[in-house]
Amino acid sequence: MNTKKKALITGANRGIGYAIAQGLLKADFQVIIGSRNLEKAKKAAEKLNSPLVNAVEIDIAEDKSIHKAFDDLNGEIDRLDILVNNAGIYPDNGFDILTIDRDLLIKTLNVNTFGAIKTTQIFLPLLEKTDKARVINYSSGYGQLAGLSADVPSYCLSKLTLNGATIMLADALASKNITVNAVDPGWVSSDMGGENAPKTVEQGADTAVWLATVERVKESGKLWRDRSEIAY
Known part of the structure; x- marks a missing residue:
């Protein structure tokens, strides 16, 4: 039986998610690349070139897809040590809080918040x-109360709500010895963050990799940036 720790990362075929996969592979984890497109997940897994990497199709906007991913993996792995809820969307270009419509608000919350909860x-x-499993939710400075912006309406609200869900999940799972924390990666140069962002994807992945690999995580229900707790 494979005794290596196992990690599933959603949205891991590129960007921060892929960098997290690289970091956890270096830490000797069995890594599962999750993507809503199976071929993209497989290509990302092939690039990592390791027998400890495999791929799964998971669209976190659809419960049916999440259930199928669970069924696919349940036959392959005996446990899950780390779940990184990284997948998300940033669809607010051209809208502010006065012009955004209900459908776009629902779409963003469905992916960024409800997707992490359902997964x-x-x-x-x-x-x-497994003993002492860990859930890591990818949030944002835009989700902090002090970071809310009227020009980034659905994304801000989705991450603010994800922060609240992190607190509630941490409370609900404390008795099961499962920690739940959120990470603000900062402004990262990626498809979402743009080429002018000051941080690399590796820097954006660092805190999540640290939370997944540090020997003991006492804290749960917290928001982290650069390996330090920050205010919600």
């Missing part, structure tokens, strides 16, 4: 099978 719920049976 955690559905993968809980595998998380429960």
Whole structure:
């Protein structure tokens, strides 16, 4: 039986998610690349060129897809040590809080917030099978109360709500020895952050890799940036 720790990262075919996969592979984890497009997940897995990497199709906007991903993995792995809810969208270009429509607000919350909640719920049976499992939610400075911007309406609200979900999930899972934390990666040069961002994807991945690999995580329900707790 494979005794290596196992990690699933959503949205891991590129950007920060791929960098997290690289970091956890270096830490000797079995890494599962999650993507809503299976071929892209497989290509990303092939680039990592390791027998410890495999791929799964998971569209976190659809419960059916999350359930299928669970079923696919449940036959391959005996437990899940780390779940990184990284997948997300940033669709606010051209809108502000006065012009954005309800459908776009719902779409963004459905992916960025409800997707992380449902993925955690559905993968809980595998998380429960290991000692001290960890859930890491990818948030943003735009989700902090002091960071809310009227010009980034749906993204800000989705990450603000994700922060709240992190607190509630941490409380609900404390009795199961499962920690839940959120990460603000900062402004990262990626498809989402743009080429002018000052941080590399590796820097954006660092805190999540640290939370996944540090020997003991006492804190749960917290927001982290650069390996330090910050205010919600």
